[in-house]
Amino acid sequence: MIATHKGEITIVVLLLPFMAGIGLGLNYPGTGAVALIIPLLALSLLFIALNIGYAKLGIYKKSWLGGLLIAPILLLAGWLVTVQHYQLNNTDHFSKTSAKYLVVHINSEPKVKGDIVRFTADVVQTIQKGKATSASGTLLIAIKDELATNLFYGEELLIPASYSPVEPPYNPGEFNYKRYLANKNVYHQVFLYPRQYHIIKAGQGNPVIAYALQTRQNLVKKLKANMQDTTAIAVASTLILGYKADLSNDVLQAYSKTGTIHILSVSGGHVAIIFVLLGWALSFRKGRSKGKVIKVLVIIVLIWSYALLTGFSPAVNRAALMISMVICGQAFVRYINSLNLLAFSAFVLLLYDPFLLMDVGFQLSYLAVAGLIVFQPIVYEWVEFKNRAANYLWTACSVSISAQVITFPLSAFYFHQFPLYFLISNLLIIVPAAVIMYTGLLLLVLPQIPYLSQWLGHILEHSILLMNKALAYIEQAPYASISKIWLTHAEHLLLYIIIIGLFYFIYDKKKTWLLKTSLIATLLFCISISYKKFNSDEARSITFLSLRKHTGIVFKNGGSGVVLTDLSDTDKTYQYTIQPGLDSMRVINYKVIHLADNIRLPYLIKQQNLLQFFDKRVLLLNQTAPAQSIPRQLDIDYLYISGNAFIDTGTVNDHTLIVDGSNSDKYIDKLKNITVHCKILKRNKSIIIASKP
Incomplete structure (x- = not known):
């Protein structure tokens, strides 16, 4: 439209x-x-x-x-x-005054991953020399303590003021956690151990939110009581209630690679199902003047109650606002443009929290709905079916195509992949998703009834397992997705110019300037991609990665390379810090070798601790092969030092030192004092050095 x-x-x-x-x-x-x-x-x-x-x-x-x-x-x-x-503009922000302790209120539901509990908290007081001062600001808290799993929203804690600024990404392609938290108005974090925190009292949060979170926990327990499979329970909790704490990375990857990740985000589709159910349940009030008003009020209240239970995510808030306004508009028999409804809900949410504009879920949610409103009627008119079943199927296809096309540039920009079989995946999950939502809601709304509750849980569990099995099959199919897509901001915007221009031209073929604009944007996009590929294929470089307590060096020879590290390629640290760098640098064919391994390639030779990469020579110094002294006749460009290696300090001045994060702070300070040719990787950005063939 x-x-x-x-x-x-x-x-x-x-x-x-x-x-x-x-x-x-x-x-x-x-x-x-x-x-x-x-x-x-x-x-x-x-x-x-x-x-x-x-x-x-x-x-x-x-x-x-x-x-x-x-x-x-x-x-x-x-x-x-x-x-x-912007919290840092507040004069009473906790980071602007020195303090020994902080009094904080937990303002989010604590999330448990492994043995670490994470949550955000509002700082309400700073304590210095026994004096308490009012303060403001939000702090990210991580606690490594089994007892911390019992913490709950609204509890007041006393913690040491040992916080630090959130660190930026140090390696190429690494996830920018600092920017992610800054977009949520969080700039500091603290890591605590047992007995470093003390619970003062509970019930300091919003009582409505506290009640909603507690109710959600009880509903999750009800799902667990009536289902057996842990994966099915996690998917049901996420899909129906927006509770993602138990969801595994493997399940997330399967949904992401098949283009169905949206189903795991409680959003407009879920709220629409609630709306349809409530409309059917209250249909007996139809035709009565007072009943009409009561029906509208009841539906709006229950929709917002559901939004509250799901954590007030941007997608649910947007859908709840839109549906509330649609209901009111229908009640007064007024026509309201859907785009205006969408824009008004965005305005209200942004007025409440302008930082939502940078929230990925917020962006994808609004773009998807805008695509459905604008593009779906255009796509639907491409093909005409007289058969009712075929027409229904094509309607579903047009919805999926419209949402996927408009969100593709944003998804590729943030997640670096595009699911090729998204249409098949989304068609396959239509029936299971509906069964899951209706069965799950029925199970949660009804009291625990012997046999009936177990029967509903059985249907719910097997529907989820069936859906997961189908998606896993699609995920493992050849060419299931295009991965390693790394777009610049300019390329991201060019894709939107191409898409919007083409669709508008299809809608109104008289506007030929739109077609020309899209073609020019396509040309510029192709030039940009080709230029990046040419530079990548010609690049020869050594990247000394900044890793915590580990070693990582990437030798790039165009699209090929070698990763020298003490990490396994299945390790989480490798997946989060090294793999994204390889993808962003377009290193497609590479080998992972251990520090003790030797290798001989046309562009790289490693013999014990000595490496030759084109015109650069690197000597690895660690405790496994301590160097008492370095011969001056040995032509070394860089000394890579790890593990507090013992070296002859009298010979290091002639060489450039690369000191990784496995060295202690005391040892690093010692090296800084004896040579000016010292580059520190610990809590610093990775070092990239170009080489000549």
Whole structure:
């Protein structure tokens, strides 16, 4: 449903400058509020004055004047809201005062992964020399303690003020956890061990949220009581209740590679099912004047109750807001453009938390729904079926195609892959997903009834196992997905220009300039991809990776390479820190060798601790082969030091030292004092050195 005039989508047009202002606020959060308030007030007063004198001043002859003023007003408003929401601007932020202890309130549901419990908490007080001072700010807390699994939302803790800033990514392609937390307005973290924290009291959070989280925990326990398979329980908890703590990485990967990851995110589709169920259950009130109002109120209250139980995710909030407004619109027999509803719900959420604009789930959710509203009618008209069953199938296909196409650039940018069989996968899960939702909701709503509850749990469990089995088969099929897609910001935007331009041209073939724009964008995109590939194929480099307590060196020869490390390629550290770098550097054919292994290739020779990579020579120094001294006639470019290796300090001045993270801080300080040619990897970015063939 493409609007023919901007007047049809007024709220969409107004939302754009507001989002632009939020973007400016996120990039320049330190901007003074006064510098924004003064021009905002001035423009607002001018806008009001012009509206008051609309007829007298003949403003109707200059209709463009209102738009010229409202755009900067909304931009400044978005910027101001973001700056005020930025926690580091608060004068009482806990990081701005020295303290020995912090008093915090747990503001999220603690998540257990292995033996570590993680959660965010609001800092309410700092304590220094026995004096408590009010404070603000959010802190990420990780506790390695079995007893910490009993912590719950709203509990007040006393912890040491041993926090530190969140570290940035140090290696190529590594996930930017610092940016991820910053987009949630979190900038500091603390790691605690047993007896480093003390529970002061409970019940300090929002009682409604506390009740909802406790209810969700009880519902998860009910699923566990009526189901046997742990994977099925985890999927049911995630799909129905948005509880993802028990979901394994293997299951996530299977859904991600088949293009069905959206089903594991409680979103608009789930809320729509709730809406349909409630509409059917309350259909007996139809036709009564008072009953109509009661029905609307009951449905809205129950939809928001479900949203509360699922953790108030952006997707559910958006869907709950939209459906609430649709219900109200239908009750008053008013037509409301769906894009305006979508934009209004986004405006409300961003006004509440402007940092949601950078949330990946928020972005994907809104883009998917916008794609369904705009592109689905266009795709549906490509083929016409008279058969009812075929038409229903094609409708489902058009929905999947529209959502996947509009979210593809964003998914490729963030997750670096594209599922080729997404259409088959999404068609296969339609029936199982519906059965899972209806059966699961029935099981959770009804009291525990012997035989009936177990029977519902049996249906729910086997529906999930069947769906998982089908998706696993598709995941293992040849060419199931295109992986290792690494797009720049410019390429990401070019893809959207291509997609939007082509679809709009298909809708209105008179606008040939859209086709030309798409073709130009396609050309630029191809040039950019080709240029990156050419540079990658010609690149010869050594990358000394920054790893905690481990060694990692990547030798890149175009698309080939060697990884020298003490890690296994199945290790989590390898998967999170080394593998993304190989993918982003386009190293496709590579070998992983251990520090003690020897290798002889046309571009790399390793004999014991000596390596020759084209014109660069590296000597590895560690405790397994201590070097009492380094002969001056040995032409070495870099000394790679690990494990606090014992060396003759009198000979290191002639060489450049690369000191990895396995060395102690005391040892590193010693090396810094004896030579200026010392490059430290510990808590620093990886070092990339180009080589010549």
